[in-house]
Amino acid sequence: MEPTRDLLFTYFAGQATSVQQKVIGEWLARPNSRETYFQWLDEWERSVPQYAPDVDRHLDRFRQRLDGPVDEYPRFVRQFPDEPRPFWHPGRWLVAATISVTLLACGWLAKDPLVYKTITTGPHQLRSLRLPDGSTVALNSNSSLKMPRIGYGWLSRRVALTGDAVFDVTHLSTNQPFVVQATDGLAVEVLGTEFSVRSRATQAEVVLKRGKVNLHYKTGNQTAQDLLMKPGDKVMVDGKGSLRLQDRLDTTRFATWRxxxxxxxxxxxxxxxxxxxxxxxxxxxxxxxxxxxxxxxxxxxxxxxxxxxxxxxxxxxxxxxxxxxxxxxxxxxxxxxxx
Structure with a gap:
């Protein structure tokens, strides 16, 4: 079926139905139909102009501008610089980088209090804590214990100590280890036991009263090593990472500060x-x-x-x-x- 001139005019006006559009599409697929299509399109555009300017009015405004040019731009017109600046010029890069670093720094500083809970003791103050897994901790004066707010007992049982503390760890059916991070190079891992940890800036000390403790320690640039402690063992690690073991300790005087x-x-x-x-x-x-x-x-x-x-x-x-x-x-x- 070959479309008529009126059907093409309806199509150009955007009023053709889907069936009519299909007919026109099949007709345009023929080699000799495109010349007729563009002839009718030119005729339709001349009969239905898309824009009819008011030539006389615009000529008058142009003559007025020539006779008396305006010194100032209208307030709603924005003046652009003579040389266009790229969107990401160096100044904007610097501002964006500064904002990003500031946001990251704020997020990092705010991260610790949100993720971890820290319990501290002041001078001449002791404090007893019962952890969610049933383990107990006795904190000496001027000490702090940091533990995760979420996931303790099922994601991990890892705490960080600064100062002196005695731990009485409850064994879980999942055999999940309990780990005390004493210093950067010393971690105390247990399954169920009672022990004391002293973590200071210059040295760390671990005393085992009962049960079993596995120390993970690192000396200088060497690879991490393990040390299995027995009841009555006392291990001291100095600021240089040197480890010293003392066995057969009298546990009756265990953590007398408690x-x-x-x-x-x-x-x-x-x-x-x-x-x-x-x-x-x-x-x-x-x-x-x-x-x-x-x-x-x-x-x-x-x-x-x-x-x-x-x-x-x-x-x-x-x-x-x-x-x-x-x-x-x-x-x-x-x-x-x-x-």
């Missing part, structure tokens, strides 16, 4: 609460104001806030509840608060 003597002489429970907060970094709440006036005399040896709280509760016939980093004392007749 245990402190608390001496009370007609001391009120309010003052005792202040001492607990100062030494162990936990808050103490007395549910009854009358408890603050109760006094005690004696000496208590305790290595953690829990041990001291239990001893006080037994001596004064009180109940003690634990809630996060809070100890709550109440009388024996009060309803015990849930942990």
């Amino acid at each position: 245990y402190r003597l608390f001496r009370f002489n007609n001391t009120s429970l309010r003052e005792v609460a202040h001492q607990i907060q100062s030494v162990f970094g936990v808050s103490v709440q007395l549910t009854d104001p009358a408890l603050a006036r109760r006094t005690l005399t004696g000496t208590i040896r305790a290595g953690s806030s829990d041990e001291l709280a239990e001893a006080l509760a037994e001596l004064l016939n009180l109940r003690v509840s634990h809630r996060d980093q809070n100890l709550i004392f109440s009388t024996a007749t009060e309803t015990q608060l849930t942990q």
Whole structure:
């Protein structure tokens, strides 16, 4: 089927149906049809002009510009420089690079507090921690422990220590190791044991009381090495990476800093609460104001806030509840608060 002139005009106006467009397409595939197509297209464009300028009006405006040129550009017209500048000229590269470095630096600095949780102790302060896997850590004064906020216990059990700490590690059914990063060149890996670690700027020290410990250490430029420790072993690593092993250590004096003597002489429970907060970094709440006036005399040896709280509760016939980093004392007749 050969399309008519009117059908082509309808097609040029954008009003042809899909069937008509198909007919025109098949017709254009023929060798001799294109000349007729362009003749009708030229005729249609002349009869239906796409743009009809107002020649007289624009000529008048042009003559006015020639007679009195305008010194200033209209405010809505932007003036461009005589020589076009490339989009990524050196100045823009410098600005973009500065912004990128700043964003990366801010992201890196903000990364550590978001990913890791750090527990610290101040001067003359001890602190006992129970980790999500059931392991316990006793931190000495001026120490810090860093652990991941997410994934601890199922992704890894890796912590970093600065200072002194005693670890009592719980064995998991998955046999997932517990690793303490002491220094850049010393890592302590265990499966279930009790040991102490001292990590200072000039040296590191590991003492094993019971169980099994595998040390990963690196000396200078040498490859990393392993050392299997036995109960009673003490390993010291100096700032140069030199390792020294001392065996058959008397573990009865293991981490003596943990245990402190608390001496009370007609001391009120309010003052005792202040001492607990100062030494162990936990808050103490007395549910009854009358408890603050109760006094005690004696000496208590305790290595953690829990041990001291239990001893006080037994001596004064009180109940003690634990809630996060809070100890709550109440009388024996009060309803015990849930942990």
